[in-house]
Amino acid sequence: MDVSVVASNFQFLIVQGLIGIGPFIGGTLRLAVPAIVLGFGLGIFVGLARLADARWIRHPATVYVEFFRGVPLVMVIFWIWFIIPQLLRLPIPEYGVALTAFVIFEAAYFGEIVRAGVQSVPRGQVEAATALGMTATRTMVSVVLPQALRNMAPALVTQMIVLFKDTSLASIIGYVDLTKAAQIVNNREIKPFELYLFIAVVYWLCTYSMSVMARRLERRTA
């Protein structure tokens, strides 16, 4: 074990790799945070579309979810990395490719969570809101979604943790996140055991603190 390799490259790994400040356009957090926000946003639409009465909305949403849940994320990243530039005839930077892939892919998973959350709200709540004279949109926004959100919080956090871990796959197309930063350092230092174990611990600290925060949140809102 040679810990000095981690100490001497600590700044590059954390500031460049994890946060994304430095000579490269990169950073795990800079990719994960927008991906979580946008993926969840699109997921709400997908989840609600799966519950729509109109068949022409419900069926495409179902196909969307089943398709992306049956394909590896790596495949989706390659689709966007290789094919969109060919079709549009313009290069897309790694960040754009990775963010697009994550948002499209994770929206399918978030959509399922939203659907289950909405379905867990008792039917009587909708009926009561309608009886009070609320419109369908108003009922959804002020009655159903707030309760659904509370019910789906644990599953939501789990999926956010999964997404956070998945951002490491952006390094395959050359995006400089924490994993890629460790690879860059390792190419110079040849200390794979120490470096990969170190970033494993960094990833673990991030994901574990997310789950601890979630547990605390759950207790407060329960």
Place this chain on the structure above:
Amino acid sequence: MNYTFDWSVLWSGEPGQWLLQGLSTTLQLSALAWVLAVVLGVLAGALRTVPFLPLRWGATFYVEFFRNVPLLVWMFFWYFGVPPLLPRPAQDWLFDHGAEFWAGTIALGVYHGARMSEVIRSGIGAIPRTQFEASLAMGLTTFQAYRLVILPVALRLIVPPGTNESLNLLKNSSVALTISVAELTFQTRQIETYTAKAIEAFTAGTLIYLALCLSIATIMARVERRYAIPGLISRAPAG
């Protein structure tokens, strides 16, 4: 859009063979890793319930650490990080016998073992303690209670999330391409590199994954219906 399709690249000459080889590697990798994951999952799940504290801590550490770190990092760890620590002859032997495949199998199996143990634990945890007590009251021994009452119910409860997790494992086997295991995604990329026919290559790969996942899911949905426990709320039908 200015792209000429040529689907024949998929079956003329080598690319067709690459796809089949890739599929076969994906299935081998996933099957071996699945066995490892189930063994580790059951072991860790059981150890987390024993009264001996160090064992319980060890199992908890394994589950919490391995499932919360990206699979890609584990791939690099097991392929680049661990072999240099082995004695020289073992290293040589390993690199003569497909080290990347074994590292990929271990990475995939150990990672999913941690996730599998959570599935198993929640399945056993879902059975009310009173079932066990009732079995003992009826005169069954502990072993009989587990064999005749607890396990038959627990296994059925585990089937739906277990299927889900197994499909995740299959899809995650694509991450092994980063350590150059020649599985399906790796071969699709190779076809793209050699023929420059990206759309055809990735369509073929995508459809194979979809077909695999959907057929396994369909079969398991049947198994699930067949062995569903009457009176329990079954999983809401998808769609």
